[in-house]
Amino acid sequence: MIRRIPAFLRKDFLVEKSYRFAFLLGIFSTLFSLLIFFFIDRLFGREVAPYLEELKINYFSYVFVATLLFNYTGAGLGSISEKIRTEKVQGTFEGIANNEGILPPFVVSVIIYNFALTSLETVLYLAAGFFFLGLDFSNVNLLSLALTLFLSVLSFSSIGIVSSCFIILFRKGNPLAFLLNSMEGLFGGVYFPVAVLPLWAQFVSKLLPVYYAINAAQKSFYLNASPAQIWKELAALALFSAVLFPFSLWLLKKSVDRSRLKGTLGRY
Amino acid sequence: MLELKNISKKFESPALKDLNASFEKGRIHLLQGRNASGKTTLLKIIAGCLSPDSGEISLGGKALPSRNYPFNSFSLAFVEGRFYEQISAAENIKFRLRLRGLSLKKEELLAGAERLGLGEKELAEIPAGLSLGTRQKVSMLGALLSKSEILLLDEAFAVLDLPARERLAKTLREEAASGRTVIFSSQTARGLETFSDRFHILKDGALLSPETPSYD
Numbered sequence: 001m002i003r004r005i006p007a008f009l010r011k012d013f014l015v016e017k018s019y020r021f022a023f024l025l026g027i028f029s030t031l032f033s034l035l036i037f038f039f040i041d042r043l044f045g046r047e048v049a050p051y052l053e054e055l056k057i058n059y060f061s062y063v064f065v066a067t068l069l070f071n072y073t074g075a076g077l078g079s080i081s082e083k084i085r086t087e088k089v090q091g092t093f094e095g096i097a098n099n100e101g102i103l104p105p106f107v108v109s110v111i112i113y114n115f116a117l118t119s120l121e122t123v124l125y126l127a128a129g130f131f132f133l134g135l136d137f138s139n140v141n142l143l144s145l146a147l148t149l150f151l152s153v154l155s156f157s158s159i160g161i162v163s164s165c166f167i168i169l170f171r172k173g174n175p176l177a178f179l180l181n182s183m184e185g186l187f188g189g190v191y192f193p194v195a196v197l198p199l200w201a202q203f204v205s206k207l208l209p210v211y212y213a214i215n216a217a218q219k220s221f222y223l224n225a226s227p228a229q230i231w232k233e234l235a236a237l238a239l240f241s242a243v244l245f246p247f248s249l250w251l252l253k254k255s256v257d258r259s260r261l262k263g264t265l266g267r268y
Numbered sequence: 269m270l271e272l273k274n275i276s277k278k279f280e281s282p283a284l285k286d287l288n289a290s291f292e293k294g295r296i297h298l299l300q301g302r303n304a305s306g307k308t309t310l311l312k313i314i315a316g317c318l319s320p321d322s323g324e325i326s327l328g329g330k331a332l333p334s335r336n337y338p339f340n341s342f343s344l345a346f347v348e349g350r351f352y353e354q355i356s357a358a359e360n361i362k363f364r365l366r367l368r369g370l371s372l373k374k375e376e377l378l379a380g381a382e383r384l385g386l387g388e389k390e391l392a393e394i395p396a397g398l399s400l401g402t403r404q405k406v407s408m409l410g411a412l413l414s415k416s417e418i419l420l421l422d423e424a425f426a427v428l429d430l431p432a433r434e435r436l437a438k439t440l441r442e443e444a445a446s447g448r449t450v451i452f453s454s455q456t457a458r459g460l461e462t463f464s465d466r467f468h469i470l471k472d473g474a475l476l477s478p479e480t481p482s483y484d
């Protein structure tokens with residue numbers, strides 16, 4: 001089963017290579033968003049500063065790391081269903097889904113590939129942040145950051161697998177991805193610290209893995225926090241992953257079985 | 269021997285009705301029927317892409333389980349091919365084989381391609397740039413190289429010109445002689461009766477009397 005993962009990764013790389021322009025556009029799009037936040041910080045940064053005292057950073061530094069983390073959310077959440085839909089449109093999904101031995105490596109390879117691609121983009125953003133936007137990364141705790149990213153990708157991908165079941169069963173329309181993307185933008189602490197929100201909304205934030213992921217990433221980045229110092233965030237992410245990952249794989253299998261019975265595996 | 273017992277499948281209307289059939293090893297079987305007679309549905313069920321509503325499939329006397337279905341025993345090729353349109357025809361074939369745990373040397377690929385009248389140039393092309401006939405040849409080539417025991421070819425001769433048809437017929441004859449079972453579908457038996465060993469005629473999801481070619 002594991003030996004099939006490199007086959008998928010190689011194929012995905014070759015496919016991605018044919019869309020070089022789209023990759024570059026994606027990078028520029030995020031860089032422009034970051035620039036917008038850079039100037040927002042100049043305008044309103046002082047207003048947000050009291051909420052960021054614990055991290056000892058300015059608004060731009062906050063939103064920079066949160067945006068990078070949010071990219072990982074997107075890579076996990078939307079990419080699997082997007083991939084499945086593309087495979088359906090190309091007529092190749094039947095060949096993948098009809099084989100119990102191929103479906104898990106397919107899912108794992110999508111996760112690995114998107115994680116690697118997002119990490120490559122992240123390195124470029126970090127370089128831009130360091131060299132052109134004056135960000136200070138001297139306090140980064142790499143072990144904490146690696147653990148945070150690993151657990152984040154696992155929990156985001158689990159939700160992504162669950163949401164891809166909608167595509168398998170209903171072909172188009174992915175309400176879970178839409179709902180979570182919107183909720184994470186509003187309640188997840190991506191564009192502003194959660195402390196800005198009213199108390200009831202802060203409670204909603206704590207139900208989302210992205211809240212813990214961003215918190216852990218901020219502390220790893222700017223406070224040199226060790227894994228022990230961010231254990232609560234890591235434990236929350238581990239709990240999300242432990243519950244969601246097996247559930248998502250079970251649900252995926254059930255969805256594929258149902259779709260195979262209905263004869264809709266190849267429909268889109 | 270591949271045996272199908274009481275296979276039924278219903279979508280909006282019944283596609284296959286209580287179908288029984290047997291396909292001997294090392295033979296070429298023509299599955300003939302008009303449009304919407306259930307040919308593709310039957311091939312997909314044998315390949316495991318579709319679950320039947322009822323019935324049993326057995327291979328070599330053993331009933332095949334719906335869980336852990338032996339997918340690698342079957343190779344299904346569609347007339348238009350199912351490809352990743354962004355990568356070359358050769359890469360598509362290699363990927364398909366890698367998923368089966370097979371690696372393919374360039375010489376093996378070219379030798380297989382030559383049997384079907386394909387050249388290195390066509391294999392280096394992305395599928396979107398190939399004619400329908402060439403896409404079909406690439407699709408067949410992928411199935412041939414898969415080393416599966418049973419070849420399932422949907423509308424195998426539908427869009428091929430005469431020399432390509434003759435080449436494919438010769439290749440399938442050789443594959444059958446080497447012990448592989450070939451099951452291919454066609455709307456008509458005309459021109460195919462000379463090299464098919466068995467005829468299975470499907471009409472409205474049911475199998476009619478075997479052994480008799482129909483020219484409808």
